[in-house]
Amino acid sequence: MDGGGRVVLAVNGKRSTAKKRANNASVGADDRLVLPRPLRRVFRFCASLATGRIHIPAHTGTASTLVFFSAVGLYGMSLGGHTELVAQATTSAAGFAVEDVKVSGNLQTSEIEVFQLLGLDGATSLIALNVNAARKKLTELPWVEDVEVRKVYPKTIEVRLKERQAFGIWQHGSELSLIEKSGSVIAPLRDNKYAGLPLFVGRDAETGAAGFVDELADWPEIRNRVRAYVRVAGRRWDLHLDNGIVVKLPEENVPKALQLLARLDMEQKILSRDVAAVDLRLSDRTTVQLTEGAAERRQTAVDARSKALKKAEKST
Structure with missing residues (x-):
């Protein structure tokens, strides 16, 4: 029976030891810092990048630097109000400068007035031209009732006017x-x-x-x-x-x-x-x-008639 008792104690001892290890593991897991789910991916990526498991193509740093400075430059132009000027100069240099303006429907409106309101100076870019703004300016002319402005690439603007009729x-x-x-x-x-x-x-x-x-x-x-x-x-x-x-x-x-x-x-x-x-x-x-x-003349005739009547009365 002693031998049977030893066997039972040994088994119970193993079970007790396993239970203690499980309890210790659960306590250790509770004590660890668990990152939120979105940050886990970032952490894994940084770990992989540090261990060399992710391959970075050549010149990636140079390209990133250029993108960064381009973004900064665009933001600065936007704050300073120079975006349109830069776009005009860039697209004009690329071969999209307005060289021809075709105006139709203008009987009372001169083409010079149209050119002046459009602000064409020989370097105006067709791409950067704001059609809606141009149309709004042209409708301010006295004779213009309605206007259509179209871009014809690469270098032409068509302006069709509908003028008011004088009554x-x-x-x-x-x-x-x-x-x-x-x-x-x-x-x-x-x-x-x-x-x-x-x-x-x-x-x-x-x-x-x-x-x-x-x-x-x-x-x-x-x-x-x-x-x-x-x-x-x-x-x-x-x-x-x-x-x-x-x-x-x-x-x-x-x-x-x-x-x-x-x-x-x-x-x-x-x-x-x-x-x-x-x-x-x-x-x-x-x-x-x-x-x-x-x-x-009527008064003269009336007076003459009155005199004639008086003269006739006297003679009778």
């Missing part, structure tokens, strides 16, 4: 301006090239011009004789005809007044007589103002 001349105070049909001012009137356009005078005349001219479409004989449309107090219109007659239109029911004027002219040739003004402002009566010469 009339607006006189406000002592200033004369060209206006669109919408009433928008295009530019100041500088020469007599547009003398054939209708003249609109007065406050708010430019905004109501197109609508009123369209209202005269049914009376072309009258409209063709109008030389100026004068807006009175922002409420009604006076028509100044080519022979100096002023037609005073009412504030409302303008078509009825124009119809009456057309009938008077057809039946009595009122617009061909020595008349200074035809007043149609009142719906129940029409007032005709004679010219100064016609009024004097």
Whole structure:
């Protein structure tokens, strides 16, 4: 039995020793520093690099240095605002300098104005040219309504303009301006090239011009004789005809007044007589103002008639 007892003790002793080793191992593992997962790869890479297990190609240091200084240079240019200048110079030297600008659709806008706004100086790079910025600058020209700017490599720019259309001349105070049909001012009137356009005078005349001219479409004989449309107090219109007659239109029911004027002219040739003004402002009566010469002649005729009547009365 003693022999059996020794065997049992030996086995128990081995088990006890293994248990102690396991406990010691777990304590040692708990005491070690465990790196976070992202840092483990970095640590392994540094260890491999230090032991020579990773091969580094030749000239890698030189290339890395060049990349570093290039990045620093680009960052410095960006901070100093010189990036565009450097890009212009680099791409121009590479054969992309703008040498030809094709402008189309410009009847009122000169090509010189286009060149100046684009800032072309013979060294402008086509690659570095900002098309959107160029388009925005060109739309600031007075006559330009819309514009398209295209790059045609390697050295050409195409500029297609859509210009505004002059509808009339607006006189406000002592200033004369060209206006669109919408009433928008295009530019100041500088020469007599547009003398054939209708003249609109007065406050708010430019905004109501197109609508009123369209209202005269049914009376072309009258409209063709109008030389100026004068807006009175922002409420009604006076028509100044080519022979100096002023037609005073009412504030409302303008078509009825124009119809009456057309009938008077057809039946009595009122617009061909020595008349200074035809007043149609009142719906129940029409007032005709004679010219100064016609009024004097009329007064002379009236006086002569009065004298003749008095003389006839005395003789009887």
